[in-house]
Structures are given as structure tokens and as C-alpha cells.
Amino acid sequence: MVAFIGREHQLAVLDALFAQVAGAPDTDPRPGQCLLMRGRRRIGKSSLVEAFVDRSGAPAVFFTAAGAADEVELESFIEAVSSSDLPDRAVFDDATPGNWSAALRQLAGILPDDRPSVVVIDEVPYLVDRVDAFEGILQRAWDRELSRKPVLLILVGSDLSMMEALSSYGRPFHQRGKEMILGPLNPAEVGDMLHLPPAEAFDAALVTGGLPLICAGWQPGTDLWQFLSAELANPVSPLLVSAERSLAGEFPESAMARTILSAIGSGERTFTNIARAAGGISHSTLTRATEVLTDKRMVAAELPVALRPSKERRYHVTDPYLRFWLTFIAPHLPEIERLRGDLTLRRIEAGWTSWRGRAVEPLLRESLARLLPDDPLPAAPVIGSYWTRSNSLEIDVVGADRAPVARQLLFLGSVKWLERSAFDNHDLLALQRHRAAVTDEAVPLLAISRSGVQTSGLDASYGPAELLGAWQRSQPNDPSPTELS
Template sequence: MHTSDTLIDRDKEIARLHRLLARSEPQLVLMYGRRRVGKTYLLNRAWDSVGASTFYFTASETTAAQNRAALLDTYAAWSGEQVHPEDYPTWRSVFRLLLGHVSTQPLVITIDEFQYLGEDHRDLNAVASELNAAWEMRRPPRPLLFILAGSAVRTLESLNDGGSPLYGRFAWQTRLRPFDYWHAGELASFDDVRDRARAYGIFGGTPRYLAPVDATKHLAENVIDLVLEPTGEVRELVQTALLQEQGLRDISKYVAILRAIGGGRTNFNEIAQRAGVDADSSLREKIERLIELDYVRAGRRLGAKPKEPYRYDVSDPAMRFYYDAIAPIESMLATQNPRAIWEQRVAPMLDGYMGLIFEGMVEEAYYRLADVLGLPLVREWGRWEGVDRQRTSLEMDIACPLLDDRVLTGAIKWNTKPVDVDVHSKHLGMLDRLVDAGIGWAHDANRPDSPLLYVAAGGFTDRFRQAATASRDEVYLWTIDDLYQPHEKEGTATATG
């Protein structure tokens, strides 16, 4: 997305598009992602440095005939050519027109919201077949990209499935996702990195939610104006997000599912009970759909048996904040002063809320820092919850099997004062109790060569550092400042051993 009209976190996508355009052969590209992640912004601004001639058309949710007429009108205005709609009665003839456009520059043709060119799946398949027929016509070699884009994730993905007329035609298929905490911080660029983290926890990584954030104002002012006010811009965007997703029916049930998960119901039966729906295949399909759209995440603890049920949480921070902090007090917000509600209700609960958000940030940071710090490769990021032999509950913030068969474990703290050695002692004690309880992976995690990762937003005492580094061959100690170090300084995150 952008700050001062510059793109953020799309360097890899732009580089790939430029390489494809430089091949001097026509290339077909498929790009999709849920609404408001910045597809349109990217596809309209990716070509400034390559001198390409670009044609861009956005289809609308109307009939195929009206979309075809609108596309021809847009093409005529862009090209300066006289175009008579009666000469282009089929999609094949329209695609031939586009592909036959004469240009002395590299040519980029983008049809956004491509799914609207067909009124249903069968109809869209026919449109894809028409494009395939036009694409197969022999033409002189030239630098040309034909990009199909859209927000109907499942529908766009199906264009490259086996059996689709365009199967195997795409030189590149990619999905745009929301920003991680780091790139969200480039938009919500508060001087205090804690405020950057809090902004990520509240507004998430969707560029459209981050765009109105004004980092020259206090974070509280942004939250009050954009989220707590009854007409707050971001609040309305989050509330209507599901309505904007094509193909979702029974929106009220999807909302009920998100409310249930956001309210702490994390297993399937709890979600069904809280949402007031049957615990059946229909509910499972709806949860899977929310996972596909990056609103919900499913996970199981390390070492889970194949039949152990998944646990679900709201993965989009903006959605999580809305359903955790805002939805329960909507009636209050409609009748009472939003600033008073911030001061008396929201601000006091924010640090508690940020604990789980910070755990997600650490996962993102690990992958971001892996190459720079030479971190061990993770098979699967995870955490662990369960009981020991005495049925005492245990929680481990980090429990990750590594590619080299070791196990990375550790703790994550959203603290303000430096954590002391008791956090390290407690962690080692939990590992010993898990070994005693016969938890298989704990034996590998307890080996001297298995690494430890501790992340404490407010840092560590000297006693903690001495005890942790003396206990293992490989120990990583990160603060919140380390998570926000620029790329060229990422190596400053502490790795000892």
C-alpha cells in the first residue's frame, strides 16, 4: 500500500511482474486477495519505472453484456480508437481486440474483479474459455502482460485448477495478503514502537484500515476517532467487511461465528453453542471459508494426535479487536462519550489484549529475521497447552519443531519492566514436568542443544540474561525494539551461546 503515494511491502510482487514483462513474450498472470488488501493500488502503480503502456478495467457486479460494453467504452477512451460495440459481440472478440493492441511500449492489460465477467461459475468458465481461445492465436513476440485480478479468492483460484480452460496458462499465480506487523508499522509509523505494536493490534494489517491512521496524533485520538466513534471510518469498514466478500451467504451466521471465536470460544462445539448454530458440516464449511479469507486461523498444539480437534482464533487483528473489545460495548458506544469509554474501558484492557497479539507478532518476526540472524528453520510454528502428571495446567508460548529435529521453546511477555530470572526458571521447570508426564517432544526440547527464544517487550534483567545463556548452547533474547529494527540492523537482535 502507500505512504505519500509510495508502495509498501510489495517489492517482491513488483519485481516478479517486471521480470515477466521483460520476457518479451505474452504472459498471463493471476492475482487475487480479499478486499482492501491493496490489489488495485499495486496494479495501478507497479509500472511507473518501466515505461509500460497500461490498460486497466474494473468489472462490476452486473450483467456480462453491460460489463462488455463498459470495457469497450473504457478501451476506446484509453486507446483513442473508434470502437463499435456491435463489432465485438463475444468475449473472444473483445479479448482479441485487447491482445491485438499496437503499442511501441511494453503493454500491460489488467482486468480487475474478473469474476464479474460471468454471472455464475459456469458462465465464468465460458469466459475463461473465450480468453483461452484468444490467447492461443499466434502473434508476433512482444512484451505483454495480461493480468486477471479479483477479490473472490476461491473463484479466482479455480481459474488455474485442473479442468479450467486456463489451467497451466498462467506464468504466475499469487495471492496478496494483509501486511505483517512490520509493514503495518510503516503506515502507522508512531515514534513509540509500543504504539506501533498497539496500532497493529487494533487496526491490523489491512492497508485500507491503516490508511486513515495519523501517526502525528496520539494513538488514543486515532482509536477514538476511527474505532470508538459510532461513525468511525475503520469501525464501519470492519463491521461491513463480510458484506463485501463475494460468495458469502448467511452473513449473520458468519458474524455470529466471529463473535463466538472473538469471545473466547475456540473449539468447534463451543463455537456452535455460542453462535446458536448446529455443530454440523455447514458450520465447518463456514469456518473453513473464514480461514481461506484470513479472518480465522486453526491450530493444534505440538504433538497433537491426528484426531485431536483444532482450536480456532481470529487471525485478523482488526477483527479480533472489534469482536473482543468493541462488539461487547456497542450499546455503550451508541449512547456515551467515546473518550470516556477509551479512558475507563478500552485503555485499561489494552495491555491484556496485546499479550496474544504480541505472540502473533513474534511468529511473524521469527520468519522475518530468520535469514539475517541465521535462525534455525522451523517445521511448524506452535505453542502448547495441557496438563502435567498432577493435572496442573501448563502453557508454553513457543513450542516449535525444527528442521534438524531439535525443538525450539520459550516465552513471550508483553511487559514494561525487565523480566527477571523466575521466567526462565519457570520455563525450564515446565519442560521437566512435561518430560515427566511422558510428552514426547519435551525430551528433545530439554536437550542442551535445543534453542531457547525469549521475547520480552520491556527487556530482561542481567540475572535473567546470565541464567538463560548459561543454561543452553543457543539462546535468543529479543525486546520489542529488536522486532522493529530496520532490515540493515536486524542482526542486533541478541543471539548468544
């Protein structure tokens, strides 16, 4: 069960929904419950649902769409029902439905009336894309038949924007299901799984992205470099192949989006530099490609958080594992396939400190957001960063009342994430100069340091242990952080 370390909370949420179905009174005309689960590819959605179905002991059908033609998907669905453990599944052998409306209606007819069951439809976005009016078909089947049975219907999808839209206002399935967002294992869960101290847990989270499949290949107690040495010696390791398979699923026909993603992942952050790195593509082509990437939540387009408006938008890859892969792995896959992963490892060692210094910042800002309020710092509705076009002024942490144009700055901070260098007087003076450049107010100052603080004059400071603890204490007994609603 190593893949489910850190997933007990989500399993408990699924158990609770199933209990609602099982405990519905006989007089309830609609005992069924529906859950819409979304999360990135290879995050472990299907494995989580399979684990839940196994431990529920309920009769179930599990169908996974493959992006094939309508009639092929329908045939696969019928086969999935026929090979399930539903008591009356033989009905599908005797009478084969000719369309999706008939198939879902027939499925509802064979679901048990006297005990709960589970129906899973995985990769729903494929059906929405390939089957004409599938959302309306699903809505009618749910309203008229499926919800009248004691069934937990789980709809799973990797296309985040499409799954989010599925239940949005004005769409057929609006307000018909609860929602669960399955994210990666957080740094605390990664640290627990791999038996790592706090600072090393953040390193592991950056390299693995918290993907359970990649974490499962990390022998507990071994360090980052031992892990990378072993994975780079294996051309089919999950660390090497997961990103390629994910990108193939996300962009089967869009080479340009992948080109732009590679440019951003290699470190280019501004529109002009991304266009140049992608071969000098046109403004309109780059705009369309970045819109696709941001819609899929693979890239974030951010503006500085400041008291005055700015047009200095910057882009970064949101998934730290994908960012690591695009920077260090993808350009050198041929040498890894030639079993020269040792060369790649040396390259990672040479560039690691510089890459990590920037890559870790979003994760540390999120950690801080989970930690606050913490005297003397208040909770901040927004925690971002600030920069100028020339990069002559960069502030790693900006807490504000709103973004990107703030009415009030709540605190400013600097990140120094080095093994052997503490935050010192020189760093404090630089932070004070930066504060004077953006505000006349005595805004509180904080430091985030991997190796401690050797100065006075800060209002607050945080190290790996405190920041990792913020993730540990964010695991309450309510549905957060899965965002069940």
C-alpha cells in the first residue's frame, strides 16, 4: 500500500460518501450520490478509486475511456459492464444497447435496489470530446434513473479545465455532484513516505512533484543523489517516463504547446524570451499556446504583487516535477537511453543549487500561506512576489490584501535556500533597500532560510521544519484539502 501513504484522508471522504448511499432511508427517492474527481495525469486518481472500490466490497463497474471513436467507447463500456461483478450483468449480453442513452439506462436497470453499488467512469473528458451531447446524456441518465438507485457514481478526469467546467453554471451536470480535487502528495507526506528530514523532504517534493508512482521508487532513507543515480541508470524508471506519457496525453496533436512548455520549463519566463527560445514564433501563435497551457493549469502566468499596476507578466511551469524533467531530463534522454545517466547526473549536480533556488519559491510561499497567521505576521489573502523588467529589484515574498494591484502590503520577505549559508546582515540590508523601493511604510520583514538566520532586525523567520509543519497541520478531519463541496 506504499502508493497510498498520504491518501487516507481522501479514502475516508470516499467512504463517507458511500456511507451516505448505504444509509439512505428506503423512503428517499434519490439515494444516489455523485462525485466528480479531477487531478493531473499520473497523480494516482484511478489507483485511489480502485483501492476504494476494493475495500468497499460493493458490486461495481469500472470503465476507463480511451479517447477512441464513439462506437468504440460504447463497445468498451458494454464490455466493462459485462465483465463486472454486478449481479444482473448478463442483461448486457442478452440485449446490447445501441447508444449511450440506452447503455446508461440499461445500466441503471441492473444496479441493485437492496444494497449500494459503485459505478466509475474514468477519463470522462474523452467522452465529452468524442460523444455528441454526452453531458446532456449523462445528466438525463442521472436525473431519471441512476440517482434513483443506491449507487455512488464517480466521474474521473485529468483535463482539469474540462472537469471543472462539467459542473459549472449553465452546463447540464451543474450541481449534480460533489467535487474532489486530487493533488500530489504534499512535502510533509513525501517526507513521511521517504523518511526524510524537513529540508530534504522539500528537495524530494521538487524532484518527484509528489507523484506517488515516482515516490514509490525512492528507497526510504536514501538521499536525493542516491535516488537520482539509481533512476538515471534505468531508462524506463517512472522519473524518466512519467512526464513524456503525461504530455502525450495532454497534447496528442499540439506540438506547438509542447514546444512552448519546453521553453518555459528550461527557464525562460518572459513573453519575448519564450518566443525567441521557441524559434521566433509569432505573437499570436505564442498567445494561443500559452492560453492552452494556462487553461490546462500546466503553466501559471503571474504579475508582480505591488501597489501600482505592472505589465511585466512572467510564466512558470506549475508542476515542480515537470519543471525538473524539462530542465534536466528531457534534453538528455538519448544519453540516458545509452546508459550514460552518469553524465546527466553530473549536469544536475552542477545546476542543482541555482535551479532549486527559484523552483522552490512557489512551494515555500504556499507553505507560508498555510502557516499564517503567526505572530507578528497576519494571514494574507495573497502571497506572491515582485519584480521589475530589468530584474534590478526582486522581492521573493510579498503578502498583500489583493493581487496583482494591492491596496495594502502586509509583509515582505526574502528566500535564501542554501545548505551552508545562513540569512545574514547583508541579506537583511538588501531586503530593507527593496522595501524602501516599493513602499514608505514600515512593512514587516521576514526571512525564509534553509540554514538559519544570523542577523537581527527581522520581524519573523522560518526554516524547513516550521514550513513543513504547516503542511502537517493542514490535514484536518474535514474534506480539505481535497476541496470536496
